[in-house]
Amino acid sequence: MARLELGHVLHARARLLGDVKDLADAVDQYEVTALAPAQDIRSRLHCAALWGMGAAELGALERSRTAFDLALSDLVPKLTGRALGRESQEARLRELPSLATVAAAVSIRAGEVQEALVRLEQGRGVLLAQALELRGRHDDLRVTDSGLADRFERVCAELVASHRSPQQRRRSAGDFDSLVEEIRALTNFEHFQRPPAWEKLRDAAAQVRVVVINVSPQGLGRNLHFGEPLPRLWWCPTGVLSLLPLHAALLDQDGAYVQDRVVSSYVPTLGSLLHARSRPAPSPDRASLLTVAVDAAGQAYPRLAALDDELTAASHMPGRRQRLRDTEATPDAVLAALRTHTHAHLACHGVRDPGDPSHSRLLLSGGELTLRQLATERLPNAEFAYLSACHSAAAGEELADEVISVASAFQLCGYRHVIGSLWTVQDAMGPLLARAVYPTSRHRTAPVRRTPCTGRSPSCAPTATATTRCSGRRSSTADRNDETNGGRVMEEDRSLRAAFCAAMSWLDDVMASEGRGDELRSAARAVRAGTTTVRQAIAGLGIPEHVLAGATGTTRGEGGGDPPGLVPHPAGEAYLCPDGWCGLREIRQPGGAVPAGGRCRLRDQPLRVLEA
Incomplete structure (x- = not known):
């Protein structure tokens, strides 16, 4: 700890006097502390970050890249170990600066664009990636050793389960690590459960174009894009950009908007896109739809008059259907029904907590459906979820790079496609948007596009922009003939x-x-x-x-319908x-x-x- 304190003193003096030698000496102290195995993980990670940023400031990019490699490849996984509860993991991540975006910016400055993508995957969506690893398919392992596959999936289920004591989590986490090492000893399994390398990330854009926009204190750097030609485009924004509707950006040269040129989807990380594509779609004859509608959530929220019309639009989807309306739609009933259907449409009030996004939730009858409840579900047959509620796809301002939202929680459960809203949803828009998404006997015969969607889908673009366009344009009127x-x-x-x-x-x-x-x-x-x-x-x-x-401006959640940042x-x-x-x-x-x-x-x- 003495070296850490000395580093802080030297760094402060360098800022005060502008002495480059003091900055270089501070970086040396940070490097020694970051590499010391006897130091606690928090101190090592803090010093690795200061080592990397200080070296970048000095122009020593190779040294900076080494520091960020240590931080993201080795220390971050240890900081957020599986033995910790979700709240403890989030609390630890809040202590960190946005390492991934700075590391990516340094790699870009060094001309290592492929490495930049790897760094973003290592340091963004850490908890999401960890949770998806527990929900993946292991068909290759089952062919090689079915007994080992059964043991591994059993431990994964234990780690996903709720209401486990710290001792039980630690025991299951230890079993998980031991099994991973045993599996990696098998032929062709040496990369099992490791973060995806560049070659694997490149597969995410095998059929579509993906744009990763990196923002950091080092600057915007470059837009990292690869894949096939437009018009389909997948956005993977970082940092505060994940709060903005990039699909609604104005194209200065011709007055058009991005959504006029491409069909936009969003992904939290490239790894999440790979996970979605690794799961086969259910056969059409097994498709079934659950519709949930709650038009009042207590005295604090207005009634939603348009729900019947919205459910009618959703009902045109073929296959088995179940409807939970108002008092039937309790949190337990909805969770139980989600387990038995491939498609889900939920229309209700939604609440976002920007400071603690894991407390964001959907308001149902007699209670709330929270992110933490969803995080304990494993729905292997889930395919498509439409969340017609305010802020259902809005990430938190805290832990922005973890992309924690109701929509990402549904993806975590197993849904390959998720539609959500970035801010408030005008109640009257619900039926219009639902008719645009679902095939109807009157207006549309082709099914909705089935490209895997994670986080926010192409239909999220009309959800977000139509909400702002319709805001404040309703009149409570009648006509007479x-x-x-x-x-x-x-x-x-x-x-x-x-x-x-x-x-x-x-x-x-x-x-x-x-x-x-x-x-x-x-x-x-x-x-x-x-x-x-x-x-x-x-x-x-x-x-x-x-x-x-x-429909005098009724929205499906709390106020604050203006896009964030405007x-x-x-x-x-x-x-x-x-x-x-x-x-x-x-x-x-x-x-x-x-x-x-x-x-x-x-x-x-x-x-x-x-x-x-």
Whole structure:
């Protein structure tokens, strides 16, 4: 410890006086401490990090790479040993700086791009990788030695199980390590349960393009991309970038967005993508769907009026189905049902805890479905989960590189594809998004794309962006239709016209994504010409009336619908119908978005603006 303290003193003096020699001497002290086997793991790892960062600052990249290799290959696995409980593992990881991203940046500076990817896999998603190792298939081992495979899988099940004492965990962890060494002694099994090398990581992009974006104190470095041509693209962001909707980024050169150019998916790590692909998909005749809907979660949360329409959209999937609604959907009942179905659709309120992401949860009847409950499940037949709840795919601000979210917990259980939301979900959007995802007898005959998806899927892109586009554009209104002897008189309530006007922008996006943009525009022309009513128009389009009326901004979770990192603009301007045809009057919402894009889509005229 004396060398560690001396290193701190020298490092502080180097910062104060700008003396490079003091920095070099500090790095020497950190190196000696990091390599000392008698020191405790926390001190060694802390010194390895300071050794690596200090050496990089001095320009000694080879020395820095050696330090990060020690830290990530040897010390981090020891710090988060399997004998520890999940909370203890998370607490230890919180003590560390983001080693993986800094190590990757150093490797990139040294021209070792392949090594950079390996470092990111070693130091990001540590707990996820550890948990996935306990849930993998061992077919090759079973062919070679079925008895050894049975023993190993039994120990894995013990380590996954909940409610085990520290003594039981330590015993199972010791058995696990002994069995791994025994298996590695077999011919062709020397790499068993080792972190994937570059050659294995390259397999993750054998059929798709993967983009890994690294951000660290050393700078952004480079975007690491490899694989086949677009339009399918897998994002693997690091650090704080994992909190942002990269699929919604603006492309400056032409005013389009990323989602206009590629179909985006997200993966926590390349190893998780490899794990998803290692499991065969269930045969179509075994597919079954569990739908869960809870429209109230106590007095603190509003009721969700759109759930029936959303469940109807989900019910078009063929195969055996089970529905748990409201009081039936207790946490125990939902967990039991998840074990017997390949597909799951959960529509309810969700809660995110940015400071302690393992406490994020789904609110069910009489209780909560937590990440820690899900972490003890092993669902070998799980295929697809749709989480229609607020923040279900949002990682925590703490432990951002561990990518801890409800969606990643479902992936950990065994689901190869998971759809979730990055922030709040407007209740009225639920049915529209579900119809875009599930095949329906009316609008779609082809099945949903079955490329393995981990974390957030292609359909997460419309979930995230449509949520922000629809925010604040609902009116609680009704319409009325009067008939006379001369025929139908178009005397609808002006407020329903206002709701239809305000919704045209995001309705156009959603309907166009379904290939039905012309239907919407034809209906709008009929409303404008007075040959049909808004109620008739939306009924013909298959849009539930409450999507326009009665869904006054209800979201599926706690507030805070703005994307993380965005600073709201001041509100104030009022946007009105250009000629008074309807009762549209909307105040510019926090976040600065102009209501309805600033233009009446029915009148094809700019909205009138009254300054605050």
